[in-house]
Amino acid sequence: MSASAQESQYKNVVVIGAGVIGLTTALKIQEKGGYKVTVVAETLPSDPKTVRYTSLWAGAHHVSHAEGDPKQQKIDQDTFKVMWELSAPGGEAEQCFMRLPQEEYYVDHRDTQLNWMPDFKEIPKESLKEGTHWGVQFTTFTIDTPRYVNYLLSRFIARGGTVVRGSVQHLQQIAEGGPNAFSFNLAGRTVVDAIVVCAGIGARSLGGVEDKDVYPLRGQVVLIRAPWIKFGRTISNNTTGLWTYVIPRRSGDVILGGTKLEDDWYPVARPETTTDILERVFALCPELVSPEIRAQRAPTVDDIRPLIIEEGCGFRPGRRGGIRLETEWIEGKKGKIPVVHNYGHGGQGFQSSWGSANIAFELLEKALAEQK
Ligand SMILES: Cc1cc2nc3c(=O)[nH]c(=O)nc-3n(C[C@H](O)[C@H](O)[C@H](O)COP(=O)(O)OP(=O)(O)OC[C@H]3O[C@@H](n4cnc5c(N)ncnc54)[C@H](O)[C@@H]3O)c2cc1C
Ligand SMILES: *[C@@H]1O[C@H](CO)[C@@H](O)[C@H](O)[C@H]1NC(C)=O
Ligand SMILES: *[C@@H]1O[C@H](CO)[C@@H](O)[C@H](O)[C@H]1NC(C)=O
DSSP: OOHHHHHHTSEEEEEEOOSHHHHHHHHHHHHHSSEEEEEEESSOTTSOOOTTOGGGGOOOBOOOOOTTOHHHHHHHHHHHHHHHHHTSTTOTTGGGEEEEEEEEEESSOOOOOOTTSTTOEEOOGGGSOTTOOEEEEEEEEEEOHHHHHHHHHHHHHHTTOEEEEOOOSBHHHHHHHGGGGGOSOOTTOOOOSEEEEOOGGGGGTSBTTOOTTEEEEEEEEEEEEOTTOOSEEEEEETTTTEEEEEEEOTTSEEEEEOOOEETOOOOSOOHHHHHHHHHHHHHHOGGGSOHHHHHHSOOOGGGTGGGEEEEEEEEEEEETTSSEEEEEEEEETTEEEEEEEEEOOGGGTTTTHHHHHHHHHHHHHHHHHHHO
């Protein structure tokens, strides 16, 4: 069989974006079989951290915020199932995860609908943090996000995926040039049958998409070294609209946060915000100070500063109307091709990644069936 006849047995799909959403969606398509998948992205998981790539900045943990939204709840639950398996002792990606007990405290009384989580219970009134009126605990996992996106990338490449670095200015570049548009050595791969857009915050400016409902939800974090922390803890304060969290990773590093400022494009850490985060996390979790110091004397917030590895911020890809999961059609080289959108995951891209990839994949298969 000639190379081109072999090629034609496969559908060529280009995924724009190599964040957690692009890579998860690419894997989902690839692992079905019958597809040649190329990821085209400006920034890749192993690049230095930049605000143009959100996934390296996330905590991250799986604590669903899907209250009252059954579709989102299913997306989060489907993702939990996949990641629970990946994180199992001896599991394929165990080293990227840490299973741990999680405590969630609320200043106001709130029904969280997290009762599907393993070991879920209400925290007894007498054990609540001062000033809080409600709390729940359960078992979840945290994700070492830089490690995890690199794991996704290597799994994709190991199974025959192609990765091309390129900054797409307009969807037409891919519609006409296919996976070859940014690379000149992929002979025979000029045809594209479908495009999947997983550009995160980039969907705001990517030509042919230019979705003005996409906006940054800037989150600043502090990364510290505190391997003695083996639990996650969050407090949500309805007065300030802020929530404060401690997210340890298997490596012994711990992410401290958080902030969530709409339409704030400032691209590096603000020192006064770091101070504010440290004060809030110290009040929430004095255990961040090493056990040795706490055995000797009363800890202070300044005992956390020497543990700092890095400060930074990321732009959660917010979207008015929620995650965009839908199909559009554009003119390709030989007729119309579908463009499946999967972006706008805000503060929940990791915990909704596999569930939204399932939906994007269903949209893709449906569109390709209609294309005939
Ligand atoms: C501080 C903080 C804490 C968070 N905590 C959590 C958490 O605990 N749990 C959770 O689930 N989520 C969390 N998130 C949210 C999560 O990080 C995001 O939802 C997720 O990373 C979004 O992934 P993405 O793939 O859509 O975008 P990104 O990771 O930004 O990837 C976008 C990709 O698209 C590419 N791209 C964009 N435009 C173009 C273009 N024109 N041409 C070529 N390539 C392009 C980029 O180069 C990149 O490869 C947190 C985020 C922050 C900032
Ligand atoms: C926050 O919650 C508390 C306790 O339920 C309530 O008394 C207070 O009015 C709320 N504040 C705001 C700003 O909503
Ligand atoms: C919530 O925020 C208010 C306003 O900053 C503050 O006075 C209060 O102490 C906070 N509550 C808790 C439990 O941290």
